[in-house]
Amino acid sequence: MKRFRGFVIKEFYHIFRDYRTLLILFGMPAVQLLLFGYVLTNEIKDAKIAIYDPSKDVVTRKISEKILSSGYFILEKNLNTVAEIDPVFRQGEVKLALIFEPDFAKKLEKSGTAHVQIIGDASDPNTANMLVNYASGIISNFLVSMNSENVPMQIVPEVRMMYNGELKGVYMFVPGLMAMLLMLISALMTSLSITREKELGTMELLLVSPLRPAQVIIGKVFPYVFLSFIDACIILGLGNAVFGMPIRGSVALLLLESFLYITMALSLGILISSITSSQQVAMMLSLVALMLPTILLSGFIFPVENMPGILQVFCHIMPPKYYITIIKSIMLQGNGLEYVWRETLILIGFTSVFLLLSIKKFNVRLA
Amino acid sequence: MHSVSVHAENLTKRFGETLALDNISFDVGKGELFGFIGPDGAGKTTLFRILTTLLLTDTGSCTVEGFDVVKNYKNIRNICGYMPGKFSLYQDLTVEENLNFFATIFGTTIRENYDLIKDIYQQIEPFKTRKAGKLSGGMKQKLALSCALIHKPDVLFLDEPTTGVDAVSRLEFWEMLKRLKSVGITILVSTPYMDEASLCDRVALMQDGRIMSISTPREVTGNYPLNLLSVKAGDIYNLLGELRDYPGVYSVYAFGQSAHVAFRDGDIDKGNLSEFLIKKNHTSVEITAIKANIEDCFMELMNVPSPAPL
Numbered sequence: 185m186k187r188f189r190g191f192v193i194k195e196f197y198h199i200f201r202d203y204r205t206l207l208i209l210f211g212m213p214a215v216q217l218l219l220f221g222y223v224l225t226n227e228i229k230d231a232k233i234a235i236y237d238p239s240k241d242v243v244t245r246k247i248s249e250k251i252l253s254s255g256y257f258i259l260e261k262n263l264n265t266v267a268e269i270d271p272v273f274r275q276g277e278v279k280l281a282l283i284f285e286p287d288f289a290k291k292l293e294k295s296g297t298a299h300v301q302i303i304g305d306a307s308d309p310n311t312a313n314m315l316v317n318y319a320s321g322i323i324s325n326f327l328v329s330m331n332s333e334n335v336p337m338q339i340v341p342e343v344r345m346m347y348n349g350e351l352k353g354v355y356m357f358v359p360g361l362m363a364m365l366l367m368l369i370s371a372l373m374t375s376l377s378i379t380r381e382k383e384l385g386t387m388e389l390l391l392v393s394p395l396r397p398a399q400v401i402i403g404k405v406f407p408y409v410f411l412s413f414i415d416a417c418i419i420l421g422l423g424n425a426v427f428g429m430p431i432r433g434s435v436a437l438l439l440l441e442s443f444l445y446i447t448m449a450l451s452l453g454i455l456i457s458s459i460t461s462s463q464q465v466a467m468m469l470s471l472v473a474l475m476l477p478t479i480l481l482s483g484f485i486f487p488v489e490n491m492p493g494i495l496q497v498f499c500h501i502m503p504p505k506y507y508i509t510i511i512k513s514i515m516l517q518g519n520g521l522e523y524v525w526r527e528t529l530i531l532i533g534f535t536s537v538f539l540l541l542s543i544k545k546f547n548v549r550l551a
Numbered sequence: 552m553h554s555v556s557v558h559a560e561n562l563t564k565r566f567g568e569t570l571a572l573d574n575i576s577f578d579v580g581k582g583e584l585f586g587f588i589g590p591d592g593a594g595k596t597t598l599f600r601i602l603t604t605l606l607l608t609d610t611g612s613c614t615v616e617g618f619d620v621v622k623n624y625k626n627i628r629n630i631c632g633y634m635p636g637k638f639s640l641y642q643d644l645t646v647e648e649n650l651n652f653f654a655t656i657f658g659t660t661i662r663e664n665y666d667l668i669k670d671i672y673q674q675i676e677p678f679k680t681r682k683a684g685k686l687s688g689g690m691k692q693k694l695a696l697s698c699a700l701i702h703k704p705d706v707l708f709l710d711e712p713t714t715g716v717d718a719v720s721r722l723e724f725w726e727m728l729k730r731l732k733s734v735g736i737t738i739l740v741s742t743p744y745m746d747e748a749s750l751c752d753r754v755a756l757m758q759d760g761r762i763m764s765i766s767t768p769r770e771v772t773g774n775y776p777l778n779l780l781s782v783k784a785g786d787i788y789n790l791l792g793e794l795r796d797y798p799g800v801y802s803v804y805a806f807g808q809s810a811h812v813a814f815r816d817g818d819i820d821k822g823n824l825s826e827f828l829i830k831k832n833h834t835s836v837e838i839t840a841i842k843a844n845i846e847d848c849f850m851e852l853m854n855v856p857s858p859a860p861l
Contacts, residue, residue, distance in 0.1 A: 190655030194644065201643045385639035389698075392603050392633045393656045394625070548624070550605045 187395060191403035198377065199407055205373070213365050213415045217422050220357045231315055232260035233280040234272050241289035247300070250326050251282065256318050269303065279305045280315045347516040354427040359511045360484030362419050363504035366442065367449045367478050368470070370412045374453035375466040378404055382461050388550065397546045405450045409443075412450075416442040432518030438511060441524070444531050445507040451538035452503075458545040478504045503534045556581045556706055556737040557602060561611035564597055564760075571597040572608070573760040579739060579753075584732045587741040588748045588845070589757030595741035596636055597760075599710045602739070603633045616705050629657075632704035634695050636711040642684030646675055646694055649683050650701060657702030667734065668697045671727055689720035696727065707731065709740040713747065725750045745846040756849055763852040768845060775843035775851065777801055777813040780821065783837040784828060793831055797824065804850050809837075811847060 199205050233251070237244050251257055260278050263269060272278050283301040285291065292298040302319050304312035328338070348355045381387040390400055416439070423429035431438060453470070460466045479485060481495065482504040488496060499505055506527040513519040521528070557579040564572040572594045579585045587595050600606040602615060604624035612619065618626040640649045650672070654661050665672075675690050675697070683694060692712060699707060709728075713721045725747065728738055732752075740751070748754045749768040756763045756771070764771065784790045791810055794803045799818035804811050812819070821838050828836045843851075 187656050187658055190652055194641070194648075194652050197644055197648060198641070384642070385635055385637045386641060388605060388635050389633065389639055389653070390656070391605055392628055392631065393653075394629045394658070395656050549607060550600060 188399050188403055191395065191399065192406050195377070195403060195407045199411070209369060209373070209411055209415065210418070212369070213361075213418050214422060216365060217358070217361055217419055218426070220361055221354060221427050228256045228311070228314055228318060230258050231256060231279045231311075232277050233257045233282060233319075234261045234263050234269070234278045235259060235282045235284075236263040236266065236269065237282075237284045237288075238286045239284055239288040239290075241287075243289040243292060243298075244284045244300075247284075247323060247326055248282070251319060251322050254318070254322055256315075273303075273305055276305075279308075279311065280319060282319065352428075354423065354429050355512075355516055357484070358419065358423040358427065358429045359508045359515065360479075360482065362416060362442070362511060363445070363482060363484065363507045364475070364478045365419065366412055366416060366446055367452075367474055367504055369415055370408055370446050370449035371453035371456065371474050372467065372470040373408050374405055374450050375457040375460070375470055376463055377408075378454065378457035379460055379463045379466040382457075383463055391548065391550065397543060397548060401454055401543065401546060405454065408450055408453075409446055412446045413439075413443060416446070429515065431515050433514035433520060437521060438514050441507070441510050441514070441528065441531075444528065444535065445503070448503055448531055448535040448538065451535055451542060454542040455538050455545065458542050458547070477502050481505070482508055484508060503531060506530050554580055556583070557585075557613070557615050557739060559602070559611070559613035562598070562601060562608045562613060563610045564594075564601065564606065564608055570760050572601070574611070575760070575762050576611075577755055577762060577765055579737060581737055582732060582735050584728060584738045584740070584750075584752045586748055586751030586754040587739070587757055588743075588745060588754050588849070589741075590743055592759075593757040594760040595757060596710055598757075599633075599708050599739070599741060603631060603708050604628060629702075630705045632699035632702065632707045634699040634707075634709045634712055636714065638691050638695060640683045640691070640695060640698060643682060645680050645682055646686070647679040649694060650697055653698040654701045659702050661701065664701055664703045667703055667731075668700050670730060671700070672697045688716050689723075692716050692720065692724065696724075700731070704736065706737045706739070709738065711741055711743065713742060713744065721747070745844070745849060748845040754845070756852055758849075758853055764848075771845055771848050772843050775848050777843075777851065778816055778819075779841050779843055779847060780812045780814070780819070780824070781806070781809045781839050781841045782812055782824070782828075783809045783835070784833040785835055786833060789831075790828070790833060793828070797827060802850065802854060804847075806846070811841075811850075813847070813851065 199209070235248055237248065248259075252259055257280070261272060263272065263281070266283070269281055269283070272281070281303040283303065285299045288298045288300070300323065302316050304316045306312040328340070378387075381390065420429075420431065420438070424431065452474070456469050456473075457466055460469060477498070481488075481491075481499045481502050483499065484504070488499045488505065491499065510524045510527045510531075513524050517523075555578050557577075559578075560576050562572050562575040563570075575594075575598065587598065589595055597606065601608050601620065602613060604620050604627050607621060612621075614620065615627045616630055618624075618630075620627060641652070644652065650661055654664075671693050675686070675693050678686065678690065683691065686694065696709075696712065699709075713724055716724065721744075728740065728750075732738055742748075748771070751768065753765060753767050754771065755765045764774075766774070782790065782794065787805065787808065787810065791803055791805060794800060794810055794812055797819075799814050801813045801815060801818075803813075812824075821840070825836055825838055
């Protein structure tokens, strides 16, 4: 036990003396979270629009007012001619243009139909799609309210978005980011710190010592379990304080599941380091084999259900997918263990397989 | 067999096509200072790794203090100290932290075995708060030796401990080894420097994975079967070629500023050789009969054809 403690103390020396390790450990989670939070947002807020309104009557003015007061749009420019539409889009500021036909209110009254054209800047298709949907939604709402007295039958869909009423992006990316960062820090850091000993030749000395493989492995992993756990708390705390990410379920359960996931990632890191002998290979493996699948195949950014069949199969062997499912369920739906026991068992399964493999693969000799 | 510390029998190790060790056998007695002398690639490091349980041998067997390196490797790891050829301590830990760490993982403390390492450690103790990576070559070597000794091993394996260390530190280092030997520690040391051979109790001369001879340094030079002349002349380059063509010459090697000419008894007359060289326009020719040193013996052994593989 004393030997083990000495080993762990040595590991902490390594970590705290290398400012790059520290920066990755504690700087990265905060920076990533803020970056994702502020930059990678797909919410619509204050999109700039241009309006061409040759009729300037009560109805068009009311429609414009409704649209501008929705909070999604702000008026960039009132256009005077149709010819101005093209240049205003080319300047890139304006994302949407609203074109009313002349004598809009008159036509509406006379024939019951009037035309308004919505032009979106589809060089960013997702945004354009959303903007156009929002705008046409507002217009049809307006139409319904105008006709509410004299239309005999109406079907009014009442939409309610459960668990994330405001469709906030944070609810998506905080769990995803936790899965990604914990995986990265745990797996990358342990695999690097073990291969570093191999590269420097100190592994030779550790092997010739009476330390047992399990002592070396657990001693290596122990500091990172601790530090990754702190990271998990940082992300949760920041997500909650800065972006209002709720934790509706039990915090204890959430931390326990995170602990399980960290252990899983660490055992994966050990496995990587036991099959590689240089820091560079270990880094490449961790980044390419862990980072990208975590981002792309875990349902973090792209929904798993929309992927082609083969990729979906891959998704199901990605441990982060289960972790994301678990913490979303706990944080957003406030569920307890009875709803996530299946995913939890799968994570435990992954962990034991990785741990067994790496202890088996850990060589008590060189090569 | 209580007097044998390390026993090796028919060790062979192959790395793919390369034969790193070719049927090596030897015994090292308790408390002996045993040297493995040979150029790079002779198989010294491979041999040390097998003895320290880091590598498995393909054939043959060996024991350290009676423990088998394969079956009882855990016992061996408790009783042997190992200093690898490459400096392998934690560069980001200080001198004292390194020493402390190795003491802890062997289940001991610096204070407990301070007497053993005192002579060595005292020289680097003034720098004990310095990071190991910032030490000079000689100090690194002393720290590595201290770390290998801190658990009071029965057998000490030193793989090329003096490579890359200045001449003064090298001498000091061998002085330390002699002191450790007097405490009763068995020491196996490998080195590419022929001049260090004479400091060992016994030496094994190694070449291409084989041990060519095992004997005391005195026996090695005493058994030299040829006569030797040291020849000096102004133009050493042409001198070597012309000496090789001289009738009766067995072999010629450059040795610093002179050439060592080996020949069988009575084959060469000093006067005749001198005349021959002067005729070839050599100036300031100097010929002296000398006694063979370890390197001459090594060169001679290399010339003996290796036994045909069975």
